[in-house]
Amino acid sequence: MAKQKTNYTCTECGGVQSKWAGQCPSCQQWNTLVETIVEEAGNRFSTKYQGLAQSAPVLNLAEIDAEDIPRFGTEIEEFDRVLGGGLVPGGVVLIGGDPGIGKSTLLLQALSNLTKIKKVLYVSGEESGAQIALRAKRLAVDARGVSLQAEIQLEKILNTLAEHKPQVVVIDSIQTMYSDALSSAPGSVAQVRECAAQLTRVAKTMNITMILVGHVTKEGALAGPRVLEHIVDTVLYFEGDTHSSFRLVRAIKNRFGAVNELGVFAMTERGLKGVSNPSALFLSQHDTQVAGSCVMVTQEGTRPLLVEIQALVDTSHAPNAKRLSVGLEQNRLAMLLAVLHRHAGVAAFDQDVFINAVGGVKITEPAADLAVLLAINSSMRNKPLPRGLVVFGEVGLAGEIRPAPRGQERLREAAKLGFSIAIIPKSNAPKQKIEGLKIVAVDRIDEALNKIRDVDDLVD
Secondary structure, eight states, X not given: OOOOOEEEEETTTOOEESSOOSBOTTTOOBSOEEEEEOOXXXXXXXXXGGGGOOOOOOOOGGGSOOOOOOOBOOSOHHHHXXXXXXXXXXXXXXXXXXXXXXXXXXXXXXXXXXXXXXXXEEEESSSOHHHHHHHHHHHTOOOTTEEEEEOOXXXXXXXXXXXXXXXXXXXXXXXXXXXXTOOSOTTSHHHHHHHHHHHHHHHHHHTOEEEEEEOBOTTSSBSSXXXXXXXXXXXXXXXXXXXXXXXXXXXEEXXXXXXXXXXXXXXXXXXXXEOSOGGGGGSOOOSSOOTTEEEEEEEETTEEEEEEEEEEEEEOOSSSOOEEEESSOHHHHHHHHHHHHHHHOOOOTTEEEEEEEGGGOOOOSGGGHHHHHHHHHHHHHTOOOOTTEEEOOEEOTTSBEEOOTTHHHHHHHHHHTTOOEEEEEGGGOOSXXXXXXEEEEESBHHHHHHHHHOHHHHHO
């Protein structure tokens, strides 16, 4: 029997190579090439479903009416916020996260709410109907209107969609699905890519809202080729520790809304519940002010959040001092320490520096720079920062403090939560006074440290 021809596909970029190599020539990633069977071109698509896709007419862009995208909510406020206001008919959402973090729980809650206005279908490839029914009973959700199909073969799922015509479909998960047109195993690069492409095409053609659940690798990225993220409309990630009761859902890509939106949930016995005041999760409750603690205002999509940045600086007992950052970019920490030494005269080359963002939140914006440096300086001096202080601002290599976007919204959120002093970039200084909040605008990092040292002037 002739041996089947194989090639090697990169799980990161989707590049195809004829021979295996330790490093992908396309994206330069290591150990990402996996063996796949080369399929015949005629078998790629089942002829039975080719009639679903009809050619679209060619239109003049200026003649197309720009209408608002219709949305429908899931009655889960935090989930709708991340989606940009709700689900979109014909939209495809990919949601990923660690095992057991709450993906199936959240979607089952959302489907039970949507049964009041939509016809829904839950396709499970990992759990039996009895297991899902047991979860629905534990969550105490109304599952009478939720249709369930335990199936992993793509062609049978497409038949079900054509016959029952649901309006909202959940595929749990895309890595368990396989197509008869391909001979490779479920979960392989070819199967994941093909099943996702077929389901996306059907969703657009039949105007079905499709939600795909994706597995993640040990590095936290979605398993399978990156093309999986490119063909869908919205990509959501679950964040947070499975041992903690809090979950964060972040939008990485959204064609129908703002990216980097953040939804905060608390895991309870009755499922995931939205947190109305998420800033309280990221602020430690200290009876007295402690050294090395600084509160900043970060902007997650359209929502300002107050997050506590903690720093611990200790004498290093090794030739190379440690630089460890949790929730913030570690390479940026080394750069900020160099700026602190060069432009403020504070040396930390013989000190171990540890930085942590309280609550498990990940901060990617550079507006956290000023809070990190003030927390480090506070820990080195072993002197707490003034009570009621909040800061934000990007620090450049020349020691200047650059403005952050949406500064007014950040300040109003801080004032609403009872903060009384704000050290901000001079470009973010408001034209009108914010009641209850004293604004200290600074241009450079050394000026900010001098303002901090002069505590009496700040609190007067």
